[in-house]
Amino acid sequence: MKMRTLGTGGPSVSAIGLGCMGMSEFYGARDEQESIATIHHALDQGLNFLDTADMYGSGDNEELVGRAIKDRRDEVFLATKFGNVRGEGGEFLGVRGDPDYVRTACDASLKRLGVDVIDLYYQHRVDTNVPIEETVGAMARLVENGKVRFLGLSEAAADTIRKANDTHRITAVQTELSLWSRDAEDEVLPTVRELGIGYVAYSPLGRGFLTGQIRSPDDFPDDDYRRFHPRFTGDNFRKNIALVGEVxxxxxEKGCTTAQLALAWVLAKGEDVVPIPGTKRRKYLDENIAALDVELTDADLQRLDSILPPGAAAGDRYHAQGMATVNR
Structure with a gap:
């Protein structure tokens, strides 16, 4: 397994990680047995970077990951997140970053995961009602107390990243990055590179759109949230599917799958970039890992830029409520 370093002097992780969210929610039916087998297969292949969050499945995903790594903790670089608050029925209640919540959320995640320490702890979304210095200050105390090793931010704006890093070393920033979500290239990527912070790219396959396997909104199960996603509906879907056809x-021509090409593009953004494609099936995991062997020439990259330049994808990357919580 090829490895990459998260930030200047940061931890070494597999060059591709595994996003575990879809194993518990948002992308159709669960299959716990196959999901755990997928995590075990990832570890067998040397992929050590696992990504989860307390909101995925309202805690179920952390418990699933915890069961999967119970006897293999030393093989895992474990990342989880806090900040998106959900009610008993799974309803979204908002974002919290106050120190009391940081402490209680971390303790709850440690219990669900069944571990003594979290390797990388992200603030999932920035609480605009709490100064970032207070939130990161509380996170720093988790490091001092031995509950967390490294700190991260997800969907934070450039100014927020700077203030956070001034409070305590930020090891990684996670935002969406793919051929059809390139906002991070404007300010976030230059900022983390200036500060020596690692960059983690979530949804590098455009929530499955860039795999080339989606032909119609009807391809999604009834309980798949993509049925209502702005980029997967109406005219937006038709425009976006045409772009994927060119990819x-x-x-x-390259002799690889569409998904591998899309991942290779993210990997080519720099050695400081680590994509974390999500899957709950072993066969797709193997396909994703093989993207590490796809080499893109300058001509290939220029061609992809011409097909999907920044802003080319039709529709926002979240619904209005979701867009209100990103890049804050």
Missing amino acids: EDLAK
Whole structure:
């Protein structure tokens, strides 16, 4: 397994991670047995970077990951997140970053995961009602208390990242980055590089759209949230599927899958970038790992830029409520 370093002097992790969210929510039916087998297979292949959050499945995903790594903790670089608050029925209640919540959320995650320490602890979304210095200050105390090793932020704006890093060393920033979500290239990527912070790219396959396997909104199960996602509905879907078709053509020429080409593009953004594609099936995990062997020439990269330049994808990357919580 090829490895990459998260930030200047940071921890070494597998060059591709595994996003575990879809194992418990948002992408159709659960299959716990196959999900755990997928995590075990990832570890067998040397993929050590696992990503979860307390909101995925309202805690169920952390428990699932905890069961999967129970006897293999020393093989895992474990990342989880706090900040998105959900009610008993799974309803979204808002974002919290106050110190009391930081402490209680961490303790709850440690219990669900069944571990003594979290390797990388992210603030999932920035609480605009709490100064970032207070939130990160509380996170820093978790490091002092031995509950967390490294700190991260998710969907934070450049100014927020700077203030946070002034309070305590931030090891990684996670935002969405793919061929059809390139906002991070404007300010976030330059900022983390200036500060020596690692960058983790979530949804590098555009929530599955860039795999080339989605042909119609009807391909999604009834309980798949993508049925209502702005980029997967109406005219936006038709415009976006046409763009993916052009990416497919290049993938065929390269002798790789569309998903591998999309991942190779993210990997080519720099050695400081680590994508964490999500899957709950072993066969797709193997396909994703093989993207590490896809080499893109300058001509390939220029062609992809011409197909999907920044802003090319039709529709916002979240619904209005979700967009209100990103890049804050």
